Amino acid sequence: MTFIDTLQSIIPIALFYSAPLILTSLGGVFSERSGVVNIGLEGLMVMGAFVGIVFNLTFAEVFGAVTPWISILVASIVGAIFSLLHAVASVTFRADQVVSGVAINFLALGLGVFLTKQWYGKGQTDMVDQPFYTTDIWLLSDIPIVGPIFFQGVYAVSYVAILLAFVAWYILFKTSFGLRLRSVGEHPMAADTNGINVYLMRYIAVFISGALGGLGGSVFALTIAFNFSQATIVGQGFMSLAAVIFGKWHPLGALGAALFFGFAQTLSVVGSSIPFLADVPSVYLTIAPYLLTILALAGFIGRAEAPKANGQPYIKGSR
C-alpha cells in the first residue's frame, strides 16, 4: 500500500465523519458568539436526524433522488424552529442557559423516540431508501494526485459543510450583521446603547444554530446512520460543542477542530488496514481523538477566551 493509497483510504472517510460535526459546531459558534451557551447542540442534532429520516422515509417516492437534499433542508428548518424553545427560555425568560440546553437535549431525544414508537410501532425506524451516495466531484476529481485523494468517492455534503464554514466566517467577521451579533455577545449593554436590538440578535443567533444543528444531525443520519433510534446521535453534539471551544469560538477554528475529530475517528476505523498502525492495540486508536484533544487544549492552543457575556441573560437597565 503506497502513501497515496493510504491517504485515499483515509481522507474521504475523514471528510464524511467530519461533515456533521462541522455543521453543528458552526451552529454552536453563532449561538455562543451572541452570548447564548448552547449545550443543546446534541438535542438539535437528534431533532435533525429524526426529521431527516422521517421525511426521507415518507417522501422518498415523491422526490426520488433529490430526497436527501430536501430532507436535510426540512430538518434544518424544523431544527431552527425547535431551537426557539431554547431562545425563549434563555433570552426572554432569563433562564440559566446550561439548564435550558440540558432540557433541549432531553426533550429532543424523548420526542424523537416517542414519535418513532408512535408512528413506526417500534424503537427504531426503517432504513431509508434514499440516503446520500458518494460521488466524484465534477472536474476537480480529474486533477492528478489531489483529485483521487480529495474528490473521488466523497459526499458532496462534506464540501457543502466546509463551504458553509467560510460563509459563516464571512458573515460573522466581514458584515455589519456579524459585528452586531458578536457585539451582543461581548458587551450587550454597549450594543444596546448603540441601538442594536440585543434580544432580536440573540434570537436570530440561536435560530441559526438550530438550523445548522438540524442540518448536522440530518447529514449524520443520511450519510452514516441511515435510520433513527435512541442510539443514532450519541455524543456527536457534545463533540461539536468541544469543537466550538477547541476552535476558540471561530468558524474556521471550529472547522479545523471538526476535521481533526473526523480524521482521528477515521484512524480508529481504518487503522487496522494501515501498515504503520496495524500493530497498535485498537483501544489506543479509539481513544486517540479524545486524548489528543485534551493534550492540545492543555498544551498547545493556550487559554481559550469565551465571548465575554457568554451565558449571561441580558436584562435591560441593569448595570
Added chain:
Amino acid sequence: MLSTRMINLIVPIISVVLGLLAGAIIMLIFGYNPIAGYIALWNGAFGNVYFFGETIRQITPYILTGLAVAFAFRSGLFNIGAEGQVIVGWLASVWVGASIQAPTIIHLPLTIIAAALAGALWGFLPGLLKAKRGVHEVIITIMMNYIALHVANYLIRNVLTDKSDSTAPIENTASLASEWLMEITGYSRMHYGILIALFAAVIMWFLLEKTTIGYELRAVGYNQHASNYAGMNVGKNIILAMMISGGFAGLAGAMEGLGTFGYMSANSSFTNLGFDGIAVALLGGNTALGSVIAAFLFGILKIGALNMPTSAGVPSELVEIDIALIIYFVASSYIIRWTLLRFFKKEEK
C-alpha cells in the same frame, strides 16, 4: 406575601406539575387517556412490593450522580463527566470485588473506597487542567467520558476476562445485595446501597454547610476573584471540588457493580446515569436534600414508565418528555416567579 424561601420551594413543585400537565396534554393529543397513563405509572412504581424495590434500586445511583453534579455546580463547575466517573467507579468496584478474598468487614469498604477513588481520579484531571491551564471543564469531562467508556470496555475484554463481554461475578463478601431485602420486595434487585446513597447526601450537606472546606468551595463557586483576594487557594479548591464530585459519581458506579448487577458488561453506549444526574441536580436546586427528593421523583418516573406500555398502551418514552419539560420549566423559573409575585400582589390589593 411570599418569602424568597417559600418561592424557592414552590417553583420546583410548580415545574413538576407543569411538566406532568404538559405530558398529559401530549397523551391527549395522541389519543391516550392521560389519567389511565399516570395511574399506570404510579402502579408501575408502587403497585406491588417488586416494583417498589426496583424503584428504590433506580433511585440509589440517581441520588449519587445527582450529588456529584450538584456538588460541582456549588463550586462553580459543570461536571458533565459524571457519566465517565460512574463507569470507572463501576469497573473499579467489580475489579476489587472479584479479585480479592477478604471478610465482608474489610472487603466491602475496600471495594466502595476503590470505586470512589476511581471516580475521584477521573475528576482530578479536569480539575487540574481547569485550575492550572484554565481549560474549560465541560470539554475535558466530555472527552474523559469517552475515554472511560472505551478503556473500560478494553479492560473488560482483554484484562479482566479472556475476550468475554462481561466480568466474573464479584465475591459475596463484596456484595451489597441482600437476601432479606430481595425477599421482602418480591425478588427485586433492591440492595443496601440506598443507605450509602442517603448517607452520602448527609455527608455532602455537612461538608458544604458546616465545614471550612465547604465554605471555601462555595466561595470559589460564587466568585473566584474575591476568594483569591481573601487568601483562598482557588486552584486547590477547584481540583478538590472535581475530585469529591467524581467520588460521588464513582460511588454510583459501585451501586451498580456491587448491588444491582454484581458484574460489569462491556457497553456500546453510555449508562446515562451521569447525564440523568444533571437533571436530578438541577431540579434539586443543587442541594443535598433537593437532589435526594429529585432522585426519588425521577426514579419513580423512570421505573413507573416501564408499566405504561402494558397497562395503558402509552410509550414509556413519554416520561422522558415529562422530565425534559420539568427541567425546561425549572430553567424558566424566572417567569414562574414573576407570575407568582404578580398574582400575590394583586391579592393584597
